[in-house]
Amino acid sequence: MLNFIVWNVRGIGSLSVKNRIRNLCRIHFIEFLVILEPMISNNKISFVAKVLGFPNYFFNVSNKIWIFWTKNVTLNILNDFPQVINISLSYFNVLVNASLVYAACVKNERRVLFSQLSDFASSCNNPWVVVGDFNTVLHASERKGGVFPKLSSMEEFGNMIMDCSLLDIGFIGSNFTWNNKRLWQRLDRALFNQLWIDNWSLTTVEHLSRSLSDHCPLLINIKNSLNCASSIPTFRFQNMWIQHIDFLKVVKSNWSAPLSPDNSIKGMVRLWFKFKRLKQFLSWWNKNCFKNIFANIAEMEKEVCRLENVILSDPSFMNDLNLAKDNLIKFQDMEETYWKQKASSKLIMEGDRNTKYFHSLVSKKKSLNYIKKVRDVNGDWLSDKELLDSVVKHFSNIFAINESKSSFFTSKSFSAPKINKIVFITHFTHQHLPFKYLGAPIFQGLKKSYLFDDIMKKMCEKISSWEFHFLSYGGRLTILKSVLNSMAFHLFQVIKPNVETVVRFERLLNKFFWGTRNDVKRMHWTSWIKLCGPLKEGGLGCKSIADSITVSSLKMWWNFRKNQSLWAKFMNFKYCKGKHPICCFYKNGDSMVWKRLCSIRNIMEPLIAWGLNSGNSYFWQDNWLFEGSIQSILHTISSSAIKVNNFFRNNSWDIEAILSLVPKEICLKIEKHCLENFCNDQILFTLSNNGNFVFKVAWDHIRNKKDSTMVYNRIWCNNIPTSYSILVWRICKGYIPVDVCLWKKGFYLPSKCQCCYHVESINHVFVNGPIASRVWIWFDAFFNTDYFSGHLTFNHLLTVIFHNTTRGHIKIITAMSLIWFLWLDRNDSKYRNVTMNHNRIIARTKEKINSLYKVNLINQKQFRGFKFTAKKLNNNLFEDLYEPCYRYVIWKKPKDCYIKINTDGSVSDNRYGCGGILRNNEGKLIQAFASPLVKCSVLMAELMALYKVLQICLTAGFFKVWIETDSSLVVNLVISENSGNFENYYVLKDIKRMLSHLDYSISHIWREGNACADFLAKLGASLNHLTSFNQSNIPFLLKGLINLDRSGLPYFRN
Structure with a gap:
């Protein structure tokens, strides 16, 4: 349909670059071209367009993005920003939107870009592609060489993609789009919204060869359908067949028929013959009896419309109309089952009309799974059909069961001859419990700590690889949140560990945070459990293992009550047998999973409500009035399994039956609602904003809460280095190795301050000592305030300074920088014999603030109410502070x-x-x-x-x-x-x-x-x-x- 190229050329002035672009346009029939970083004056764009053969052109406000298009393309500029151009593009009456990106190298500036893309996404109703140089990677695997990419940058990029509902459909060619001979990264990419995938599911993105620039060109090829000949479809069992009324009967008839020509065949050979015959029969039955599901739906819709017209003149056809509607609903259910199987989706609520959703999943899978080209042993890309056929044949021959990697398990009472016979027939190995499956231990009997040794080993290996990198406390905290804690949590969602295992994990996490060196334990100022909790309450933003396990159990009960998955249906059938789960109890011999569910239900069940649709909620036990269950309102207990829809007949409530059970006040509340039979009742999590189970919300509900304090809330901010925040947090908690704090830990040593003869305490080093006093006097003079007095404690001083400020304010940044450099000066004096000097502390603080400004971590908002301080820091800083802009x-x-x-x-x-x-x-x-x-x-x-x-x-x-x-x-x-x-x-x-x-x-x-x-x-x-x-x-x-x-x-x- 349309091909276009996006290329960061890093300068288009040379003749060789123009020649390559012209050749690419000729080879790939390019009608739309985007050039990034032309690096020449924008008044030369007309000459470049003429050389390249494009009659139309445009450059953006920063002159970083040039676009060219032919007469076949109609293009309108919607937004022109320094980092992105939003356009609408029409090509032969097909209208799409495109955002052409050249992102800044600095994370703070990219946030502006991401905000602009999110704003555009909210108003975009057309197929949309976002393409260009994003100057950041999405995953660590998209960088080779150099240091590990910043997690915050990857997270913000991922959040933007998620907020804008964009998809990365993959690419052809090199894994990386940029390199400088030492570092390889995928900085350039194309992202598409769901509308684009629905319309052009076979769109491809190709990384062309890199020359004349450190970036490779992106070739986007838009296709409507495959250009290869149709092949004979392979047999696949369709789940929708089961819903046909005659399916089980015809399968039973075929299966029980004698084998021809020899019915005496036995064992696995007989089973193979029966399966082969059944497959052939089902293929015929699908074509001649079941027929095309989409044609069936279209035919039944016509029949319903015909009968609706007939019934206007002859009401006797009402039964025929109802039968036709039932058949239409049945066929639609079959269609949904078909798309659900195609999308490989298992997590959608049964009964909902999700056909459009499943179709979009299939479109995405189709785009991602479609093999566009094949690379041979020499690294060349091949697209010839015969070569593709040979590849298919090759893989069809080699993909089979690997006997050496397969095994089987038996009970202890299984005899040795039978085991040996199975080994002889299958060539599988005989294994014993416990074993690992998808990382989780499968075992019988009591949970032992050794079952979790594998995950402990992996975490220890991670720690040992990081331990010798001299990580700061900020780096350790980041790794704890993003990697270590999540490794264990993934397993605990499936299996609840014993107490001993939880203690081992918490000790390991605590050991990593406080640090060890050459197996020598450093000072562990407090336990892991005291480090956990929200930042504003004095924690480090981590979740305790015990709380994470509890929330995992809550989520397990939520999934059980949703009753969507095969697991949930099995558990309901085995243990509830039609009763409400709250009325069922465990007994000796029941599974550990059911016991885990029973232990948590009294916490989770009151947090679940049911929005009425068909009324299949339990009348007494479920909270469908949104005021609590009826039995809790009436302070009674009922084991009745009666459903809400039992009291709703002929589109109205059976008031007499309801009044025989509940008071009139409750009956009046019930009358406000009406049932609809199109889908099951909707399960809702009462604490979340979207009605779904949210781990963070559930954790906040079950954890032990503490009072929030202004100091802890202010010291954490994105524009304050994490190491500074952790130092101030440690001082507030008393987790700092000054002499008085060491006395409390049992280290009784002579004490002397590094700047005088006073005992070294937190208040003396950071507030009242000779050096600290001069620093805070300068602070008062700098901000024209009167905070400091010689009798303040450290916490009181921070409370006074932080009062009437917002997070990230210049006063907070300056105060925390002074504290940081006070501590560095104290350590230099103690361990390097460098005399403490308040002027050096102040100078280093000013230098730090200027450096934060240069990397855009400080802007005008941070100086609110104190703009005069900017000039004291740097004359140019005050001039560069941007004025407010308006729209x-x-x-x-x-x-x-x-x-x-x-x-x-x-x-x-x-x-x-x-x-x-x-x-x-x-x-x-x-x-x-x-x-x-x-x-x-x-x-x-x-x-x-x-x-x-x-x-x-x-x-x-x-x-x-x-x-x-x-x-x-x-x-x-x-x-x-x-x-x-x-x-x-x-x-x-x-x-x-x-x-x-x-x-x-x-x-x-x-x-x-x-x-x-x-x-x-x-x-x-x-x-x-x-x-x-x-x-x-x-x-x-x-x-x-x-x-x-x-x-x-x-x-x-x-």
Whole structure:
């Protein structure tokens, strides 16, 4: 369809570079070309375009991105930023969006790029490709040579890809796109959204040969379908066959028929013949009886439409219509099963209509698994069909069961002759328990500590490889969070370890953090359990092993109650037998998994709610009223397994039956809900914002909480080096080797400060000593403050300095830098005989702040309220601080025949309200409202505003609407398949139901452009009841805001 090239040429001025680009364009029929880092003046772009043969061209504001296109391509520039150009591109009536990227080398500047891409993703409704030089890698495997890539950079890049819902479909060619003869990296890549994959699943990205630049060109080839001849499909059992009414009968008939010509065959040969015959029969049966599932659905849809027309004149065909609808639902279930099997997905809720989801997974797999070219032994890429066929034949012959790597297990009572016979027939080895499967020990009997020796060994190997790299405490903490803790946690999700194993793991983690050298133990100031906890509560942001195991058990109960996986269905069938799991108990001989579930259910079950759909929740035990289970409301216990849908008949509740069981107050609450039979009830985690189980939220619920303190909350920030933060944390905790602290650990030595004859204590070294006093006096003079006095403690001094500041403020950075260099000066004096000097500490602090500014870790926000200090640090620093920039926000009128709706919610000072406004295509007011709300979250207030305005639209007969809100979360909830959370499930469900009756579009607008709805929401929070407005009673201020919007005057956003 279309080929285009993206290349960071590192200078396009030379003739050889132009010749190579021209040749590439000729060979690959390029109609769209992107050049990065041209390194020549932008006034020469017209000459370059003429040489390359492109009539159209454009360069971005930073002159880092040049684009060229032919007359067959129609291109519009949507956004022009220093690091990215967002365009819309039309090629023979096919419209796509593209973001052409040349990212900065500095992480902080790339954050601006990632933010711009995320903003564009929220408004992009077309197939979208993001391509260019990102100047960072996504995984450590994408770099060869040099130091290990920064985890934070990879994480931020990965988060951007996830936030924008982009996919990396792989590539052809070299694994790396850039090298400098010492270091190889994959810096250039192309990312696509799901719409692109759905439309062009065979798109390929090829890394062309690298010459004349340290980057290789990217060739993006867009294809619609395979260009190879169709082949005979291999037999594959289809799960959807099982749902056919005659399937089991025909399989049984075929299997029990005698073998021809010799029915006396026995053993494995007989089994092989039966399977072969059954395979041939099922292939015939699928083609002639089961037939094409998609054709069946199309035929049944036509039949339903025909009968719906017939029934208008002859109601006697109602039974035929119901039968046709049942068959249509059956065929749709079969289709979903087909796509689910194709997508290899096991984690989707049974009963939901997920066909589109499965189809997108298949499209992605198709794109990733499609073999575009094959590399021979010489490294050349081959695409000839005969060569491809020979490769397929080769691998078909060699892919078989490896007997030497296969084994079997038997019980202890299994006789030796039988074991030997199995070995003789299969050539498999006989093994004994325990053994490892996918990293987890499979065993029988009690859990022993030696079962976890493998994971302990791997962690020790990791530690030994890092131990001699002289890691700082900040480096050790990063590794603990990202690698070591997660290694053990992966195993503990499957198997709950014994107490001894947990202690071993915690000792190992604690040993790594505090450090050892040549097997000599260093001072371990506290245990691992005391290091765990949130940063704001005085922890290091780590989770204890015991808490992680508990949360893993909670997640296991969650998966068990979802009842989606084969494991969950098996456990329900074996141990519950139709009863509610809360009413079932374990007994001797039951599995350890079931005992683990029973031990945690009283904690997890109250955190689960059920959003009604078909009403298959348990009436007594499940929380489907969102106020607790009925038995907990009535303070009773019931073992009844009756379901909610047993009380819902003929589209209404059986009130008499309900009143015979529960009081009238509960019956009135039940009547507010209505059942729908299209899918199962939705399980919801009551603590999370999206209704799904979230590990971090569950951990925060079960852990032992401590009081949050301002000092601990302020010392951790991205623009403060982690080593500085850990040092201040250690001083606050008393985990620092000054003499007084060493006395508390049992080391009784003579004490003398390094700058005077005083006893060395934390307060003396960092606050009240001669050197420290001069440093803090300078600090007060520097910021024109009066914080320091000679009688403050260290914690009190930090509390005074941090008061009325935000995280990362220049005062905090300066104070922590002074503390860091005070400690370095003290150590230099003690171990290197360098006299302590306050001027040296101050100079090193200034130098550090300037260096933080140069790498963009400090900007104007950090100097809020103290801009005068920037000039004291560096004259150029004050001049370089950028001025605030503003963007225009304009409210736009809707199209003819459409109504524009703006909504907003307000939550402040324990007052809650919502508001909305309806305007026509001229921007004139049709109707507005403001309403108070009960206590709720901001998101709930936003959704209630949308809910009320949709009620107004349906009542007034407005069926063509454009909805606009300043909550991007509301937009995402409406357009996605998300069911909401515990608070807003039913409201969101009603909103989507009302929207199904409307011709609507929904979009996000910045808060400044939503001024009318913002005014109404704040007004609603101050009212006592819902109030409607029209032209006769419109508030004066609202009338002025409406006139501003009608005139098209912009609002300004900082």
